[in-house]
Amino acid sequence: MGEFAKGGLLLSAIETEGLTPEFRELVHAAARQELTKWGIDRFSIVALADRNGLPVDEILEFWTDEAALIMDVLLDGAGREAAPPDTGSLRDDLYALAVGMAAYLGSDQGHQIQGSHLIGEPFLDGIEIRRTLWRVRVQRLGIVFTRARDRGELRDGIEPAVVLEMLLAPINMRALFTGEPIDEQYCRLMADLVWHAVRS
Template identity: 45%
Template sequence: MGTGLVEGSVPPELRDRVMAAGIDELTRWGIERFSLGALAARHGIDESEIVKYWGDGQHLALDVLLRWDGTQSVTPDTGALRSDLKALSLVVASYVNTALGRSLLRALVMEDHMLYSDDTRLTFWKVRLGTLRTIFDRAAERGELRDGINLVAAVQLLVAPINVRALYTAEPVDEEYCTDVADLVWRAVKR
């Protein structure tokens, strides 16, 4: 599932207003309580205009998350897996070190009292995974990966420690930590 948008189809002023409202709603209420009606009412935006371009709340929430996720447009290509992993870990850290990044990360955390089935998180993860695994795919082509590597697990090994540190501490995720995580992943997957 994509975001449901034809890129460039939303008038820029409306996109900016809706994206700002979407960020506010997600960081305030999380995915479970994200509602087009509430967003429209609180932010003075015509709900029919939102529906016209995004269709539903899931598409809008996903568009907001993907637009502001720091890893979507970045796939470092330094020519070597080890340095690609370090560069990517620094990109993830720079995103979660911002107030917005931490807030959106918290919005993705599953709540025990989820009222409805929503695959927004899964869709977000699949899109993010597709971008992040590019680094491992290139490393495999260069012969840097040992056989039998589960690429989903490899990507999770890299981003999970950074995300967990951002979720459970107020400390910034620093370069030394990123280097340590990247080196651990590199050692786990290298040929």
């Protein structure tokens, strides 16, 4: 069983025993469509099953609730298996992260899925899903900053989550709000600005 933790509390769970790759991808594909159309706040497993001719009981057998399915889909879409960059320098790692986010947002699916994160209604479940997704992603990328600290590149007291917010927020702003280009030069500029702000 897969779990997503909120602090020390279990937020949602995925039962993987008996879940075939084919059924998982079928449900994921339907869920991605639902998320791009309705967003996180209006996502419903019952509606997903009805619109796609899928057995709702079987979906709930593996994903205990909407939060479990949303997080499974979005963490997978953002690159469940993608390794954090390891270029040997924090400056280039930040650039690689910026380029990776730009490429993800530049794809049709990535742009639509990222747009589903926008907060439409600040109700508790939706907020906690977003916060848990972000915490998991920060945790996965934490090794980038551990290596940088070990190399003496990072100032004391710098939190990885804050560095990632500084780096990725402007890219998301351009992709989701202003539509301005996000090219390699812009990614390098953002990476260098953040690097200068946090380096030792």
